[in-house]
Amino acid sequence: MSLRQVVVVGGSIAALTAVEMLRMEEFDGRITVLSDEEVPPYTRVPLSKGVLAGTESIDDIVLAPLSDDVDLRLRTPATALDIEAQVVHTPAGPVRYDGLVIATGARARRLGGPDQVERVLRSHDDCVRLRDDLAAASSVIIVGGGFLGMEVASTARALGKDVTVVDLAPPLDRLLGTVVGGRVRSVATQAGVRIVVTDGGVRLLGAPTPTGVELVDGTHLEADLVVSAVGDVPNVEWLAGSGVQLHGGVVVDHHCRVAPNVVAAGDVTVMSQGNGDLTRSPHWTNAVDQARAAIRALLHGDEAAPYRPSQYCWTEQFGLDVKLVGDLDPQGEPTVLDGSLEQGSALLAWPDATAPRTVIALNHHTPPAKLKRLLRPTAQARA
Ligand SMILES: Cc1cc2nc3c(=O)[nH]c(=O)nc-3n(C[C@H](O)[C@H](O)[C@H](O)COP(=O)(O)OP(=O)(O)OC[C@H]3O[C@@H](n4cnc5c(N)ncnc54)[C@H](O)[C@@H]3O)c2cc1C
Incomplete structure (x- = not known):
């Protein structure tokens, strides 16, 4: 028809x-x-x-x-x-x-209760509200250390705010793996971001506007502004x-x-x-x-040809440009295709250069189309 x-x-x-x-x-x-x-x-x-x-x-x-x-x-x-x-x-x-x-x-997923007016970032309206709140705040807690949470942390820090990121795991590890995740975290902490890894769920404190979080061990952290970036x-x-x-x-x-x-x-x-x-x-x-x-x-x-995801995404934070193609959370040590992490610009492949399942360009000039081609032999082998 x-x-x-x-x-x-x-x-x-x-x-x-x-x-x-x-x-x-x-x-x-x-x-x-x-x-x-x-x-x-x-x-x-x-x-x-x-x-x-x-x-x-x-x-x-x-x-x-x-x-x-x-x-x-x-x-x-x-x-x-x-x-x-x-x-x-x-x-x-x-x-x-x-x-x-x-x-x-x-x-945006929300953590708070019905009496809490939680700050999240998904829409333009959310952004305008958060920007105004940030302007009035000197300290901010960001719950969630994925791409979004860490980007908000980066922007807030660049605006001179005191920034704490709270997550259940070291931020970015589950996305970028421990090697690149660790690298980005170290740049973030050098920029002044405090990272708190907690063993269990976080509760937002304060209503209607949350002004802190309670960690699973009973610790309270307080700030002028709390942002949820939890998926x-x-x-x-x-x-x-x-x-x-x-x-x-x-x-x-x-x-x-x-x-x-x-x-x-x-x-x-x-x-x-x-x-x-x-x-x-x-x-x-x-x-x-x-x-x-x-x-x-x-x-x-x-x-029509079936959809073959390119598995490409990127994030920009703390002066770093990270482009990833392939599986998230690559495990183990990468093969260095170009540059080096120490020099701050690297092209990395997991598990190796011949059949990579993940390639990450960290502050590296490789354009997205070329990155995707680096992964293509594996994608074809899987098809
Ligand atoms: C702050 C932020 C930063 C991001 N940065 C990056 C990045 O650096 N790199 C990257 O790869 N990705 C990034 N993303 C992710 C990327 O923006 C999303 O993957 C993309 O927006 C998805 O597009 P979409 O059209 O599927 O859904 P959405 O962008 O969620 O749009 C859905 C639309 O449908 C409307 N809608 C919902 N329900 C209804 C309804 N019942 N009737 C009519 N309309 C409805 C919504 O209002 C909205 O307009 C970011 C996302 C956010 C929020």
Whole structure:
């Protein structure tokens, strides 16, 4: 069946890429984009960096506008999906589709109770609030030492704040492995960041605005501002009861398909590996690449090439530019392909240079496309 009316639910990079791809594939039917946001699609990447630091504004991060023939409906959340009737429900009424793209991403996970107004960083609004709070604070505790938490720590430290990062494990180890994670941590501590590793869960103290945390051993840490950076939660509630398979996200197959004429892309998804395993990759490049693959599958069915994740992500913090391709948390000592950690610029591969499963460029000039090619022999061997 040829599609005449595609509805894209979501207002960010996966949604926008899906629309661009529809037009690139010469889809000439109607495209409707439903976004619950107040503002047109923007990139979140600078929210923890330039926008939080005050050097970039919303105007700098808005993505290229959609063409006039696309019906972008802001402040229009999808509230339910009826797959049989091919209808997305919204407060403004039902929207019919014959092709659907689910791109509702994720929101920040929260730790606090209902009486606590917790600071998180996911949206532009969160960022503006956090920037104002940071300006008024002299000390900040960041709960969570993943990419996001450490980027916020870096920006806060650059603004002269007293910064403490609390996590259950040494920050970044579970993403970058102990070698590069340790390197970034040592640059962070040299910059003045205090790192606290605790053996158990953290409780936010103070209401409505948290002003401290309690560690599992009873220790209290206090600060003017507490930020939670403890992961994200896929936005799937509107799909409850629709028949869409939900398991920590929308389950997609290797063509990013969810149901007949329904595909999904980006942070909202988990990908079925066919053996019961599900993988999630909540990173920018995955959202873009998956949206392209999802549209090809929507338009061309089985003839479309299956989606092969490039497994690429990056982070910028404490003056370091870290690009990673392949499996997260590489174990053991890397093979040095170029430069050296001691010199502060290195290209590293795990477990070796001939069949790497992970390559990391730390302050190294290798462009992303070349990094991805370094991993390709392994990816092909696995296919
Ligand atoms: C502060 C920050 C910094 C980041 N930095 C990096 C980085 O340096 N490198 C990197 O690789 N990745 C980074 N990321 C991750 C990257 O931004 C995400 O992977 C990417 O935004 C995912 O895009 P998405 O479109 O799938 O989802 P999202 O960006 O979450 O967008 C989902 C959209 O859907 C809307 N929506 C949700 N529910 C509904 C509904 N029911 N109806 C209608 N609309 C709805 C949301 O409001 C939003 O507009 C960062 C993320 C954050 C938050």
